Amino acid sequence: MSVMKLIPRRSGSSRARSHVAENGSVTRGPARVGTRTKDLTKRLAPGDVAVIDHVDIDRVAADALVAARPAAVLNAARSTSGRYPNAGPGILLDAGICLVDDLGPDVMQLPDGADVEVDGGRVVVDGQTVAEGTRQTEETVEEAVAAAREGLSAEIERFAENTMTYLQRERDLLLDGVGVPDVRTVFEGRHVLIVVRGYHYREDLAILRPYIVDNRPVLIGVDGGADAILDAGFKLDMIVGDMDSVSDAALSSGAEIVVHAYRDGNAPGLERVKALGVDPVVFPATGTSEDIAMLLADDKGAELIVAVGTHATLVEFLDKGRAGMASTFLTRLRVGGKLVDAKGVSRLYRTRISNTQLALLSLAGVAAVAAALWSTNVGQTFFGIVAARLDDIASWIGRLLGG
Known part of the structure; x- marks a missing residue:
């Protein structure tokens, strides 16, 4: 196995650009260290070496990394733990990005901006080995995914248990709408478009532009989905979520803010919203933020609910780190025929005219x-x-x- 070396930035040198050595096995670039992958991708530049601590790299995180075009990804954790067949590692390799796995916590101590050299599975700083992991290949990723598929039966059992628990806990909310807060946004008789930061959400939103222009639906962004709506040039009506991945610009855009709180009343994003001078609505519920956005729209009389980027399959929910997808399963039963799932619509039609x-x-x-x-x-x-x-x-x- 070849050797990976991480070399710290030399004083007085300009920002190193990543490159591949003549032998084709070495990649160099400045290290960018981040414990939260979605935050790190916002400051990654092409040629950087991303240093992350992300168990089971999911599709959304991998797509964000690929868009940033790093030279390599160094993961302190296991990119595929075996819990389920996640797609992230394969996406990175398909994009030609070097992935070194299971390096341990010491790699997270690398100084941000240090020039690094990647060559195999060893991490070296100034001639000293600080960590050693496994360089992933197509073969190792395929083997890990195949092994992970065998563990899905246990996840399905947990899903069944979670469904019954959720139904007992949120029965009044699901069946009678008890606990849905009052909001100023008018939903009665209108279409509602809910955008979630999921698979292909930006592409799907772009395809739906004519629908948005013609029908002028209520536009709801779920956390980071709010920024996608603003980036597309539309005006937000409402933001729903725990506010962990939405920008300050979106929160200050004038949209109505609905903070998703836990049943015990704890709302991690509440203080952040109030600090911006915004008076939010609090919605305590056990389910996911995209679920309560659908329940809110349905309870307030929406005629049609169009969902973009939502999570509906077992693998998608495991990508999100959820114990089960009971809340969405039951929410979709509750909303019924009002719901039009537009996730993946961009893959149905692609222009072939050059x-x-x-x-x-x-x-x-x-x-x-x-x-x-x-x-x-x-x-x-x-x-x-x-x-x-x-x-x-x-x-x-x-x-x-x-x-």
Whole structure:
């Protein structure tokens, strides 16, 4: 197995750019260390080496890392623990990003910005080995995923138990809407679009632009989904969530804020919202934030609920670190026929017309118009005038150059 070396930044040197050595096995770049992957990706630049502590790298985290284009990802934890077949490691490798796994907590002590060199499974700082892990390959990832599939039966059993527990705990909320708070946003008889930071949520939102423009639905962002709505150029009506991944800009956008609190009244995001001078609505519930957004819209009389980026499968909920997906399973039963799941709609339709084809089509249209004009007396007169003007311009340029 080849060797990974991490070399600290030399004083006085400019910011190192990652590169691959001539032998093709070494990658270098400045280390960026972060305990929360979704926060780290916001400050990653192309060529950086991401140092994370993320058990079971999920699809959303992997997509965010790929978008940042790091040279390598060093994971203190196991990228696939065996609990379920997560897709993150495979996404990173498919993007050509080096992934070194199970390095242990010491790698998180690397100084942020230190120049690192990656070559295999060992981590070296200034000639000293500080950690050693496993460099992942397509073969090792496939083996880990295959082994993890065998553990899904235990997760399904936990899901069944979780479903009964959730139903007993939230029975009044699910069946009678008891506990749904009053809000100022008007839902009665309107369409509602709920955007969650899930798989392909940005692409799906872009595809739905004509629907949003035509129907003007109530736009609800669930945590980070609020920023996606703003980035797409739309005005937020409401933000729902525990406020751990939404920006201050979104919270200060004028949208109504509904803070998702635990049943015991603890709401981790409440103080953050109040510190921005915003008076939020608190919604205590056991389920996920996307669930309470759906229940809120349904209880307030929404005619149709369109969901983007939501989580509905067992693997998706395990990606989110949930013990089970009972809340969403029962919420979807409660909302019923009002719900239109638009997750993945961008994968149904993708344009196959290239820029070259569009240019040729435009030229053909111009040629057709020109031919139609030429066939008329007015058109021939017009082209004669244009030709005379062009001749005058050519003569003027000739005189200018001759002078």
